[in-house]
Amino acid sequence: MRRQIIMGVAALFVLLCLITSSFTVREYEQVVVTQFGRPIGSAITTPGINFKMPFIQTANVFEKRFMEWVGDPNQLPTKDKKFIFVETYARWQITDPLQFFKRLTNERGAQSRLDDILDGETRNVVAKNNIEELVRSSNRKPELDSIGEVLGDSLAVVSVGRDRMQEMILKSANKQAIELGIKILDFRFKRINYVQEVQAQVYERMKSERFRIADKFRSEGQGEASKINGEKDRELKNIQSAAFKRAEEIKGKADASAAAIYAAAYNQSGQSQSLYGFLKSMETLEKTFSEKTSVVLSTNSEIYQYLKKSN
Numbered sequence: 001m002r003r004q005i006i007m008g009v010a011a012l013f014v015l016l017c018l019i020t021s022s023f024t025v026r027e028y029e030q031v032v033v034t035q036f037g038r039p040i041g042s043a044i045t046t047p048g049i050n051f052k053m054p055f056i057q058t059a060n061v062f063e064k065r066f067m068e069w070v071g072d073p074n075q076l077p078t079k080d081k082k083f084i085f086v087e088t089y090a091r092w093q094i095t096d097p098l099q100f101f102k103r104l105t106n107e108r109g110a111q112s113r114l115d116d117i118l119d120g121e122t123r124n125v126v127a128k129n130n131i132e133e134l135v136r137s138s139n140r141k142p143e144l145d146s147i148g149e150v151l152g153d154s155l156a157v158v159s160v161g162r163d164r165m166q167e168m169i170l171k172s173a174n175k176q177a178i179e180l181g182i183k184i185l186d187f188r189f190k191r192i193n194y195v196q197e198v199q200a201q202v203y204e205r206m207k208s209e210r211f212r213i214a215d216k217f218r219s220e221g222q223g224e225a226s227k228i229n230g231e232k233d234r235e236l237k238n239i240q241s242a243a244f245k246r247a248e249e250i251k252g253k254a255d256a257s258a259a260a261i262y263a264a265a266y267n268q269s270g271q272s273q274s275l276y277g278f279l280k281s282m283e284t285l286e287k288t289f290s291e292k293t294s295v296v297l298s299t300n301s302e303i304y305q306y307l308k309k310s311n
Helices: 002-021 097-104 107-127 131-135 162-180 196-266 270-288 302-310
Strands: 022-025 029-035 048-051 057-063 067-070 074-077 083-094 182-194
Touching: 022 029, 029 097, 057 097, 067 107, 074 107, 083 107, 083 131, 083 162, 097 107, 097 162, 107 162, 107 182, 131 162, 131 182, 162 182, 182 196, 196 270
Parallel strands: none
Antiparallel strands: 022 048, 029 057, 067 083, 074 083, 083 182
């Protein structure tokens, strides 16, 4: 019975040794084998099954794929003394696992070291350039309004640009990262913004600038509207004066025709002429006098003669 127990324990120990002595390296992994904390041999980067001494040696697995680094928002001063918040990110890869293990031990240590390297290089590059260089990559033509004037402030000339600054940070950071067994593949500015104290001033300036442009367009529109209304009034008066002239001409012709008809009708005899004179006098009296009208007439007046006859 004791012999069977010993044999079972021995078999279990052998099985445990076999299990702990083998390890698998996947396609996206690379391994450094250590003995009592010290690296043994070169790094294993080829996928497959490998063996090590059980209980004594340890397989330290590292990523072969690209990894992401995200920087914390930092308040940085630019060359023109403007304080801004800058957020950055980068991609990196372990290129020398053995050197990486010796200098950084693990990926958490790498992230901490990248914080120091990339944040420091970002601060140095930002401090040497104006804010225009940080937000723009090239020079472009300013926007013009309808009359050819520049909208807003004139654009500053960019000599370095955002893309070039990112390349400068990437190049300087890789000079330090190569000693750590890693390579920074890409670096980008994720977000750039003014500090809270300056944002309100910038927004007010943007609002006032837009209000100025809006007032300018509004005044131009009002001027154009006044011009159109003036032309409309002038054309209306021309049309009305021409119509009035035409109406007076027609009315004059009509009065002339009517006078000719009256003359032809009442000139036929002396009695018709007397009737015409009487009717015109009565028409004049009707239009001129009322119940409260008082007049002084001469005895030689034609109207008096009609009144005398009626009396």
